[in-house]
Amino acid sequence: MGDTPPILRDDTKFASGKIAIFQYAAVALFLYLISGFWLLQVRDPEYYSEQADRNRIKSLPILAPRGKILDRDGRVVVDNHAAFTLILSRENLKESHLYPIAQGLDLDYERLQRRLASFRSRARYEPIIVKDELTPGELAFVEAHRDPDTFPEMELIPSFRRLYPDNGVGAHLIGYVGEISESELNLAEFARYNQGDVIGKAGLERQYNDILMGVDGQRRVVVDNRGRHREVIAMKPAVPGKSLQITLDLDLQVVAELAMENRKGAVVALDPRNGEVLALVSTPAYDPNKFAGRIRSDDWRLLLNNPDVPLLNRAIQAQLAPGSTIKPFIALAALETGAIDDSFRVYCNGGATFYGRYFKCHVRGGHGMVDLHKGITQSCDVFFYHVGNRTGIDAIARYAREAGFGSKTGIDLTSEAEGVVPSSEWKMRNFRQRWHAGETISVAIGQGALTVTPLQLAYAFGGLAMGGVWHRPHLVRDPNRQERPRFAQINPANAAKVVAGLYGVVNEGGTGVRAHLPGISVCGKTGTAQLASNELLRSSTLGQTLKDNAWFVGFAPCESPEIVVAALYESGEHGNVAAPIVRDVIKAYFDKKARQSQARMLAEARRAVPQVGPVRP
């Protein structure tokens, strides 16, 4: 081979027909291609535009912060803190990614699967919130793995985590939040909420959920194939929840909580002049911060199984025998119905027999000659056996109900208990049995079937102290509602006699001297309630381990009460151990009042003094 090529055939017409065939084939193939574009671009462009939008546009929720809860002085009780929440988009979710994601975020794999399953009925473009409040380590995990080659379904959004007071202060009245459950979705109360919403589950968080809860917004962002946000194309801002100011005084609440430290029971402080709740304590408490997230941790199960039932709000839910704290109301009923008069005396020698059964007084040797005043101050059981016996169960029940026992006080908290005020009609209705007069004897000293809540006791004493005016207890003032108090038809003279006895309890060597405060006239009543008044139960082994509950209810000043406090100290054995709890709260109230008036006087004095400065022409 050189520059001259080998023999080449130079006839060219050999292939003209075949070249024409090639041309027709080319035309056909180009038409085939164009038809492909025709189908996609001319026949179905809407479908593919929608697909392209679905690719590029991501809808992300903007979570609305819940409203803060403030105490009566405007101090923040419940706040929010910024956090990051992980959401999973379901459009590109791969089943096989779930396990490593659960591992990386310390989530229970099966629970995560159940969670995804529970959202199956929702639109696919709606992402699922998987974990609240990521730790720095979890944030690092998400940031390192959300690229398209690993787990692109993960997305972080800013969120707000509820911040409750430390150590469970106010835990029961504040309540807590959590994600709405399947069963709650079916309740009328939660009809306007959707799956995935975080709602108040208990306490004020639940009662005032509509006020506190905001409305989540939405952000539509353009993302690229790596999930990076390029631009925001639409924004519906979140509407934050409204703040809620409550009547609670954080100072009193903390004092009451400290007084109840390591004790089981409850404290309720009310302003009897208007029904405002100043403090409401239930112990043992719990730390809602530990589980008030979207997904409940194991702490929740521990709480549920705790034998001390810390989730129970004893202040409004514990229904217990009031013991001697009921005696002022027995006395009032007796005076009002004329069962006794001022001259009524009983000799107490340590016990008395009624209807063939011997009833002991709490003082073994007896109190000697006892009148109404001494009966209350010394809490003489024998005196009240006679008073009760003369008054009769139905009159007692009528006045007990008048004082607010046996029905809900109507406080703005859910799950309040009613307690029991027994009567002949009550017994017939519930047991189909006639009332035995002997049962009245037990009820007269706050035992038997009679049960009350700590809130009811504070409420009842408040009304009594006010001379028969009961204001509904409440934690939030509704400015639009002018609720009138309930007036009882009580002779003020009779109420005054009972209150005088309550003064004696604290100030005249009665059972409640430990509630005495110098300079402040404190009235009150002790109560020692047996858990098992049944003889049979007392003789059993269980009965022996049960210790008596200690009660004290006090108010001050006696003549024009500003605060009434009821304390329950479960297994406290005697009412006088509950008295210092009430005293501490009342003292804190008046100390604070003194500080405030001092500050006010100082401020006024400053205003009164003329400004010293250069004399102007």
Added chain:
Amino acid sequence: MAKYRSLRDLGWSLIVITLVISAVGILQIYSATRGTVWEQAWWKQALWVAAGLLLMWIAASIDYHTLVGHAFVYYFVALAALVLVLVVGRTVSGAKRWLGFGPFYLQVSEFVKIVILLVVARYLTELRTERLEIRDLVRLVGLVGLPMALVMKQPDLGTALTYLPILAVGVFLAGLRWKHIVVILLALAVLLPVSWLILQDYQKTRLVSFLDPARDPLGSGYQTIQSKIAVGSGGMWGKGVARGSQTQLRFLPVPHTDFIFSAFAEEHGFVGVVVLLGLYFVLLMQIVQNAQTAPDRAGVYVSMGVGALLLFHVLVNIGMAVGRMPVTGIPLPLMSYGGSNVWSTFLMLGLVNNVRLRRFVS
């Protein structure tokens, strides 16, 4: 021997169309790579097109008879180069396809196309019979099959397949006996299932996902689905230059190379597609016209080989954009970013011009 007469004899309309398509390609590369690591690609492509013009001139100026005459020399050089690639080639994502020359990397298999073009033309022009005998067929298959096997070994099935249309159109033009056609079809029917066993796993998944892309939308079917979304959402008039969301947000894979036509279709719509496909069609018809006016068989085979190769590229690449062809990863000539393909395409178009310049001789 043949001598070209003047510049006026060059196929100017062919050159103009070539440059128009190249310009559209550069614009599309620019649009598809803004803000990415490939941002520099458009002007590099422009440089390669400019260099391509020079290569085209060279390919047009050396008499194609000389080139066809030396075909076997080139053929052995090409085989040696392919072996060299397998030995010292640069490995990118598991495939050895490139040979380095200083800072440049050439995809040898692209240039082997031209050699195969010449060697097939050489073999067929030397035939003494009216039709191909069976031994001619075997030799031709062997001639083309050897470099194909070497390219498939890289592995690069897409480029290896592009050698087939050159062989096919040559055999078609030279003519076959009917009984041979039947034998070939039977052999293919047997070989196809066997080839399934030879295919690599990724090649199998590509084929399966071509047949049913929705089967695994985030996996192997992803490319086809995203390409169809890009094309379909372009609609009649397109979304505008640099406005295609599929392209700009990178949902469309490699929008400056294999899927450049999808990117173009998204941004310029059906109207743009018809115009651009029209340009390719006119280009193809120019090449075919050159074959019709060629002075001898060698010119016919060279021109038609180029035409068949171009048609194959257009069909497979653009068919892939609308989901009518499997994802093979072969570039779209004149548009896809990549120096080797630009140069081999310009060299081949230079050969077509070569034939055109010498059409009045004989």
